[in-house]
Amino acid sequence: MNDMQQHLTEQLTTALSPTHLEVINESANHSGPATQSHFKLVVVSNYFVDLKLIDRHRFINQLFKEELNHIHAMAMHTYTPDEWLMKNGAPHSPQCSSKTKH
Amino acid sequence: MDVMQRIQAQVDSSPIVLYMKGTPQFPQCGFSATAAQTLASTGVEFAYVNIFEDQEVMQNLPAFQDWPTFPQIYMNGELVGGGDIIVEMAQMDSLKAAMEDATTKFNDK
Numbered sequence: 001m002n003d004m005q006q007h008l009t010e011q012l013t014t015a016l017s018p019t020h021l022e023v024i025n026e027s028a029n030h031s032g033p034a035t036q037s038h039f040k041l042v043v044v045s046n047y048f049v050d051l052k053l054i055d056r057h058r059f060i061n062q063l064f065k066e067e068l069n070h071i072h073a074m075a076m077h078t079y080t081p082d083e084w085l086m087k088n089g090a091p092h093s094p095q096c097s098s099k100t101k102h
Numbered sequence: 103m104d105v106m107q108r109i110q111a112q113v114d115s116s117p118i119v120l121y122m123k124g125t126p127q128f129p130q131c132g133f134s135a136t137a138a139q140t141l142a143s144t145g146v147e148f149a150y151v152n153i154f155e156d157q158e159v160m161q162n163l164p165a166f167q168d169w170p171t172f173p174q175i176y177m178n179g180e181l182v183g184g185g186d187i188i189v190e191m192a193q194m195d196s197l198k199a200a201m202e203d204a205t206t207k208f209n210d211k
Contacts, residue, residue, distance in 0.1 A: 053183060053187045053190060053191070054181065054182065054183045054187060057183055057184065057186070057187060058168070058169075061169070061170050061171075065170070068170050068171070073133065073171070074171070075133075075186055076186050077186060077190070091186075091189055091190075091193070093132070093133075094132030094133055094135060094136045
């Protein structure tokens with residue numbers, strides 16, 4: 001586990017007490033020399049129960065406001081425990097070769 | 103007209119507006135490509151803005167409705183979210199209805 005991955009994991013764990021959490025470094029799937037540029041988050045938390053999707057994403061955007069200045073892309077998949085039970089995992093992130101932030 | 107007024111005019115000009123890198127035909131980012139394909143898959147018409155063609159919009163759009171990343175999707179002037187949210191809505195079968203609803207409301211204005 002690299003530094004940013006560990007940092008994101010710790011922050012999300014503290015903020016949301018997730019029942020399921022995946023922080024996946026997808027940087028190797030993308031062009032360029034960066035090794036900590038693309039991350040995918042899968043967060044399952046009771047905290048999301050009364051929040052719309054956009055508000056769940058806003059919460060995480062706010063939590064990682066500073067980090068997003070350095071990360072090129074952060075794919076987010078946020079579920080309540082009930083929603084997670086109905087699903088078979090989060091969608092794949094697309095490939096990308098762009099040099100600017102998503 | 104300053105840039106924020108210009109963005110406001112853009113999101114007010116169509117019921118559904120996608121801000122993306124490149125165009126639906128020639129997307130320049132995987133996340134933008136996915137967003138455009140997902141919207142197109144509903145068969146409901148939408149407008150798009152290629153942010154690479156307008157540096158001022160690209161730089162100021164994150165502050166417009168406090169959303170740090172691209173793509174961004176607006177319905178009737180309100181931010182719906184980024185690409186991940188559009189994909190989730192499509193998977194929950196709520197995207198097409200939301201787009202049709204936005205179009206109906208826009209036309210009734």
